[in-house]
Amino acid sequence: MRTAYRIETVRAAEAALMAKLPPGALMDRAAAGLAAACAGLLGRGRVSGARIVVLAGSGDNGGDALYAGVRLARRGAGVTVVRLGSRVHEAGLAALLRAGGRVADDPYAALARADLVLDGITGIGGHGGLRPEAVPLVRAARESGAVLVAVDLPSGVAADTGEVAGEAVRADATVTFGAYKPGLLVDPAREYAGAVRLVGIGLELPGEPDLEALQHADVAGLLPAPAAESDKYGRGVVGVVAGSKRYPGAAVLAVAGALRGGAGAVRYVGPARDEVLARFPETLVHEGPPGEAGRVQAWVIGPGLGDTPGLDEVLAAEVPVLVDADGLGLLDPEAVRSRPAPTVLTPHAGEAAQLLGTSRERVEAGRLAAVRELAARFGATVLLKGSTTLVAAPPPGPGAGGDGPASGGAVRVNPTGTPWLATAGSGDVLSGLTGSLLAAGLAPRDAASAGAYLHGLAARRAARGAPVAALDVADALPAAWRDVAGTEPGD
Numbered sequence: 327m328r329t330a331y332r333i334e335t336v337r338a339a340e341a342a343l344m345a346k347l348p349p350g351a352l353m354d355r356a357a358a359g360l361a362a363a364c365a366g367l368l369g370r371g372r373v374s375g376a377r378i379v380v381l382a383g384s385g386d387n388g389g390d391a392l393y394a395g396v397r398l399a400r401r402g403a404g405v406t407v408v409r410l411g412s413r414v415h416e417a418g419l420a421a422l423l424r425a426g427g428r429v430a431d432d433p434y435a436a437l438a439r440a441d442l443v444l445d446g447i448t449g450i451g452g453h454g455g456l457r458p459e460a461v462p463l464v465r466a467a468r469e470s471g472a473v474l475v476a477v478d479l480p481s482g483v484a485a486d487t488g489e490v491a492g493e494a495v496r497a498d499a500t501v502t503f504g505a506y507k508p509g510l511l512v513d514p515a516r517e518y519a520g521a522v523r524l525v526g527i528g529l530e531l532p533g534e535p536d537l538e539a540l541q542h543a544d545v546a547g548l549l550p551a552p553a554a555e556s557d558k559y560g561r562g563v564v565g566v567v568a569g570s571k572r573y574p575g576a577a578v579l580a581v582a583g584a585l586r587g588g589a590g591a592v593r594y595v596g597p598a599r600d601e602v603l604a605r606f607p608e609t610l611v612h613e614g615p616p617g618e619a620g621r622v623q624a625w626v627i628g629p630g631l632g633d634t635p636g637l638d639e640v641l642a643a644e645v646p647v648l649v650d651a652d653g654l655g656l657l658d659p660e661a662v663r664s665r666p667a668p669t670v671l672t673p674h675a676g677e678a679a680q681l682l683g684t685s686r687e688r689v690e691a692g693r694l695a696a697v698r699e700l701a702a703r704f705g706a707t708v709l710l711k712g713s714t715t716l717v718a719a720p721p722p723g724p725g726a727g728g729d730g731p732a733s734g735g736a737v738r739v740n741p742t743g744t745p746w747l748a749t750a751g752s753g754d755v756l757s758g759l760t761g762s763l764l765a766a767g768l769a770p771r772d773a774a775s776a777g778a779y780l781h782g783l784a785a786r787r788a789a790r791g792a793p794v795a796a797l798d799v800a801d802a803l804p805a806a807w808r809d810v811a812g813t814e815p816g817d
């Protein structure tokens with residue numbers, strides 16, 4: 327599990343640790359890790375003679391960068407400091423000057439010649455994005471061809487939310503201290519961070535993070551496996567209400583996902599029975615209303631459904647329900663909140679915007695806030711799809727499903743996937759898959775995060791650098807499942 331903590335928590339852990347250590351010890355640890363990472367990026371034997379520029383802001387983030395500069399200067403690098411703001415970390419600057427570093431006469435000339443630039447403008451103390459005077463320097467650093475290394479965070483991004491107001495440093499790599507910050511894992515900020523390396527500085531952090539990303543072994547521990555005596559009903563039946571005369575394909579895709587999600591049987595309800603059966607003869611089909619379809623342990627409703635017949639009936643069922651696509655358009659928060667069984671909503675940013683009464687752009691700029699807000703408003707587990715897929719469980723309530731702690735618990739960020747997934751119908755596969763995991767007995771937050779994980783992995787396998795169609799993703803799900811399930815704990 328990869329975990330991330332917000333600024334307040336990191337600062338509290340830092341304060342507790344600093345109280346036990348001599349002054350400067352933590353910054354020294356951070357600078358040592360940073361310098362080692364820079365040496366690695368420059369390459370073996372390339373530190374001596376390397377031209378390094380430190381962009382130093384006024385806080386401790388600049389201090390880290392300056393002390394890393396000291397270590398690199400002692401190994402023979404030529405280190406030049408560009409001061410931003412009225413003051414810099416004076417002890418750090420003095421140490422760097424003693425080690426042979428100097429303050430740049432012409433910052434742009436220094437940047438143009440640099441092999442590596444350290445962005446020490448702001449870290450977790452930054453607010454309000456890059457200031458105007460920093461913008462041209464950051465652009466010059468980006469255009470210079472030097473390796474651009476962000477210290478703790480790319481300056482200009484919001485550590486807690488992943489939001490980026492205006493310009494920010496686009497780093498090749500970020501060396502972060504003590505803990506990942508949410509912004510390093512959530513777009514748009516994630517994209518600015520480049521390759522992220524965590525340097526341990528000995529922080530003791532709380533057991534419950536603000537954000538977590540499952541890894542193979544975590545997902546392996548969640549996936550259902552049939553016992554020797556399981557029958558198909560024991561493994562769970564997932565009901566899929568999807569498709570319409572206009573969009574029969576959505577039904578086929580949702581069923582394709584559902585058949586690969588671990589349920590023992592898939593029941594399809596809707597007008598696309600012929601299309602579904604032609605492709606998947608193993609599907610149980612039903613043409614009447616969902617309530618008469620027979621036993622079902624979890625419902626998926628919405629993909630390609632048009633005007634959503636059956637939504638009220640499905641929501642009335644006392645089993646988990648996943649609502650996607652067209653089903654989301656008519657959703658009444660109170661109807662969802664008052665359900666005794668869990669509900670999972672799987673909007674993309676546009677659908678989330680509609681549900682929240684805001685714009686798509688605002689959802690994409692502030693995904694974490696949007697997913698938390700939706701989970702609270704609907705009392706549902708929400709899987710917000712997109713370039714960073716997030717899963718938030720609701721705060722406790724009738725529909726919470728009992729798997730989230732008091733606050734709703736950590737938001738999960740999905741680490742798999744590929745931009746090739748942005749293809750029509752791939753969301754239908756995901757809703758079928760996730761519904762199937764729900765029917766197999768996974769708790770809502772686990773079903774949603776394991777579903778997103780497998781879906782993203784399958785897409786990567788299917789794509790391997792080329793376009794994929796949604797059905798290719800569904801076809802790659804068993805291989806993705808095997809990759810994950812074959813993982814030993816700790817892998």
Ligand SMILES: NC(=O)C1=CN([C@@H]2O[C@H](COP(=O)(O)OP(=O)(O)OC[C@H]3O[C@@H](n4cnc5c(N)ncnc54)[C@H](O)[C@@H]3O)[C@@H](O)[C@H]2O)[C@@H](O)CC1
Pocket residue numbers: 340341344352353354356383384385386387388390411447448449450451452453454455456457477478479503527
């Ligand atoms: N507290 C600790 O024990 C440790 C802190 N460390 C470093 O310290 C950093 C936090 O240091 P600080 O709290 O001093 O904060 P920062 O260095 O992140 O930034 C605060 C300073 O930047 C200025 N500032 C704020 N927003 C700005 C903006 N948009 N543009 C330009 N300047 C801006 C503020 O006036 C303040 O002087 C961490 O990110 C990390 O790099 C590490 O050394 C590890 C240990």
Ligand SMILES: Nc1ncnc2c1ncn2[C@@H]1O[C@H](COP(=O)(O)OP(=O)(O)O)[C@@H](O)[C@H]1O
Pocket residue numbers: 651674710711712713714715743744745746747748749750751752753754755756781
């Ligand atoms: N830029 C992106 N990078 C990675 N994955 C993406 C990106 N954009 C969309 N996706 C993923 O693609 C899928 C698209 O689903 P959705 O928007 O519901 O499309 P559809 O309704 O056509 O099925 C989701 O799993 C989503 O997370």
Ligand SMILES: [K+]
Pocket residue numbers: 387445446447448449476477478479480481
């Ligand atoms: K920085």
